[in-house]
Amino acid sequence: MIAVEKLVKSYYSTTVLHGVDHAQQRGEAVVLIGPSGCGKSTFLRCLNQLEIADSGRITIGEVTIEGGHSPRSSGEREQQRQLRLRAGMVFQSFNLFPHRTVLQNITQGPIVVKNVPPGQAEELARNLLAKVGLEHKAEFYPAQLSGGQQQRVAIARALAMEPQVMLFDEPTSALDPELRDEVLRVMRRLAEEGMTMIVVTHEMHFAREMADRVLFFDGGLVAESGTPEQIFEHPQHERTREFVRNVTR
């Protein structure tokens, strides 16, 4: 479902990704952990083209994009759009559209990008809102919701595009602890339904319980990968051991 080959990304003189390889099956839930600045967020942002990799190749479903430059032709732009349509993104800071109601936040993408008729988009949106437990907030504005509720709307918004993969970039980091669970519950349910996901997170409980595979990022590379049990109970590398010891203490 996802194949990443030799992904390299640098900002000015700092290289953030040193040729990352990654392959992921359909329905697999992968959690990225690692110290801050290790490149895990950048990796995720490269996947749906919010960052353009310097080199390497990204495949999601049947769409492949070569790194190196921003799209220059309309063909390349269409290719980029196709890749983004396959990857739903959830941001740390939600990034809901403040001038639209909850319902409009969810229907906007399908209507504008996929030309879904408004009625149909609204039906879809209401179903998704029910799924994240917010059907009663459809007419509210984002500013009227709590952070946890906003993030659940953001998940519904991404799902409305019917992506093949969901990317979560530290989805609970901006939330108060008591609001994190409602978001994690929604994510857990998605994983159980067989959604292919990549989650960057510091929630080790979630990683342990839900991940099919955990990748430990360090220094712009996947330093170690394995089942949660392997990573958390029997880490092979010194750096992994140190990190796991620190975050689970």
Next chain:
Amino acid sequence: MSNPRRWSRPLLFLLLCPLACTPLSGPAPDHLAEIKARGVLTWGADAEGGAPYVYPDPQKPERLIGFECDLAGALAEKLGVKAKMVQNQWDQLVPGLDRGNFDIILNGLEITADNQQHIAMSLPYFVYAQQIVVRADTQGLAQQENLKGKPVGVLSSSVAQGLLEKMGGVDLRIYPGNVESLRDLKAGRIEAVLMDLPIALHYAKPDPGLRFSGPSFAPGYYGIGVRQQDASLLAALNQAITELDQDHTLERIYRKYGVWDERQEGLKDYQPEAVTRKKSISTLREWPKYLPLLLRGAVTTVELSVLAMALAVVAGLVIVLLRLYGPGPVRWLAQVYVEVIRGTPLLIQLFLIYYGLPELGIRLNPFLAGILGLGLNYAASESENYRAGIQSIPHGQTEAAFALGMGRWQTLRHVVLPQALRVVIPPVTNDFIAMFKDSSIVSVITMVELTKVYGMLATSTYDYIGLGLMTAAIYFALSYPASIFANWLERKLRYDRR
């Protein structure tokens, strides 16, 4: 300023205190003694387009020449002092004298009953007449009556304006100076100009594209204007003029500037007419007569401002989109446009559009030129307002839209611009209100809008305060609803309510 009529109202009195100090100190002393003590006679005149009266020497532009310049020197010599010219817009010379900006007016001021309502006038020093000037290829229009139904240019507050207004039926265009009307005549915007003969002799006669149409008519006298209380100054000036006429100094000066004609022989036959002082006018008390005139000007102000603002709002959007998202060279051009427009005066831009474009074959009427000038000028500031608004939208919004698969334009259209709209409402409203007031500048290209109507009524009634209060009230009545509307719109677009 001996007329006590308006001082009766305490409010107006207070308002006027900072404007005029002289009337507060009781009967003003005669200025003649003061002038002699100071050694300088100051004379008010307008040197802008002022040939052959007073104008900068083309060879040495820092020096003023002209027959009135020489005359002022000769008069001052008779008084035993030096002459010093004070620049003052022509149609504001009488109020300028009233306010004490200079001692006398010496600038083609016609001896008329109107002019003598508020100031005293000397014996005449020059006999002028009215001359119709047309394009060289124009037929007919040799008499004043022929001008009916035609667009005709005149100098603001001149005798020509009065003559044509009295006759009626003329499509009158009022210019702040003499050069502009002849320019518009040549550009084909008007069919004729009616002006004082000396001006026509200097500006129109040498121009092969123009010709005098018919003989000059309606002769009259130029006199020197002095404040009414300056009786001994007036007497001294009258004596000086008589002497200068008798010793042929006047003839010598007038011949030097090519304005001498046999009519000047009539100077000595001048019989002053008795001037009956009209009762002073309180435009506030007679508001039903004046308010409609002001309101008619206000209609033009509103039309101009609304259309110019509509242009600015749309053009500003185009400019900001080109500047932020256009290809390299276009971005650069948009930025240059904004900087150049912001960095140059609106007045110059208007002149370029109105008087400059005809040389490229683009001839706009004053109304269109006004809208274009104001609109394109404001477009630059609107584009900057928009830019600030667009850049205030967090980058996360754009990323979220991109992540949903929206393209650049879709992101702008559905995510960025709607949010920026609310941010830019206050500064754009501010500009709209400023536009109401800035639109008064189009009077320089002959548009008669609210401020111009005020100016014209004020110079004929001398009730600057009453008319000023009415005019200010109209401007306020126009801008205040705009600000209420903006507040309402801003509230309506609030999406962060809890």
